[in-house]
Amino acid sequence: MRHRGAQFWLWLNKRLPVKTYEDVLGDGRQIEVQARITPQGMTQVFIGIYAAEGAAICEEFHDRGLREPFVLALKWGGQRARAILLETQPFIAPHRAQLTLSTVITDETVLALRRLEMTAGERLKIMAGDALDEYRAAQSAMLELMRSPKVDPLVWAEHSERLRQAIDRRVSVQRGYLS
Template identity: 80%
Template sequence: MRRRGAQFWLWLNKRLPVKTYEDVLNDGRQIEVQARITLEGMTQVFIGIYDASGGAMFEAFSDRGFREPLASALKWGARRARELVLETEPFVAPHRAQLTLSPLITDEAVLALRRMEMTDSERLKIKASDAQAEYHAAHSAMLELMRSTTSVDPLVWSEHRERLRQAIDRRVWVQRGYLLSTKSSRVEDNSPHEKGNH
């Protein structure tokens, strides 16, 4: 039983028929995507992510476009839901368990701009650019510390090492997200019902 949040009740309109996609992850988290077309012809998508006990972790809905096919809207919603799940997962490297990475962007104005509607590829491109810039900055800071002629405070050394570790892991995390996204796109592009009969 899912415990719905405010966004779901704002979304709910029993007069409009919906198409639904649902999935349950290995850890019990649940993904729900609904798509509908309003009386005015606007295609809308609802994305809900719920924990194993049914509590709402994320709910949101948005307009997709005028009379976008429901199948296409559901695919977008499922892809976006997987991306949201991936963004909240801690990265686990093969050699050791990692803690969740600390936020890279903390400026509220920048974060507000990042929350605007963007395509998946634009979002991934920004993340990759941020991760690359932070890696170079952390790498340069560590090199400068190593070249220091004076003794280094152990706390300072630990902070620089942790920053570099997170920068490396962040780059891998972004690449992993990109590979999952492109793999998902290729699978959907090659699905039989999308190919025309020649």
């Protein structure tokens, strides 16, 4: 059973006919897209994403256009739902899997020490330290670049991406502390 949020109840109008698209992902999350046409001819789309147990992850609704066909509105809603799901995915490092979220460690002795059995609290502490170190290094590099009188656009993009990933790593580790 889905636990509807405020956006659904604001959108709900039982007098208007609705076409619905529903999908259940492999991990149990549910996508619901509804489309309707108002008496004024405006096509409206509701997008709901729910956790496996039914809790609302995201709900939103949009005005699409005058007399847009239901098929196109539902297709757009499905694409928007998948984009929302991609945005809400937890950070996954684009490099080989490790015990930490820091940059790729190549020193075998450091890797061996990291692979030792440790408690979850110790693991989170190491991950937090690594994430903070990477963030500070990326921030420092970006500040240095900002102080330069002339910057190559490719270098700027590279440093911006590094800083963005460092921020994502820190947020991911902080979520680990909260859960």
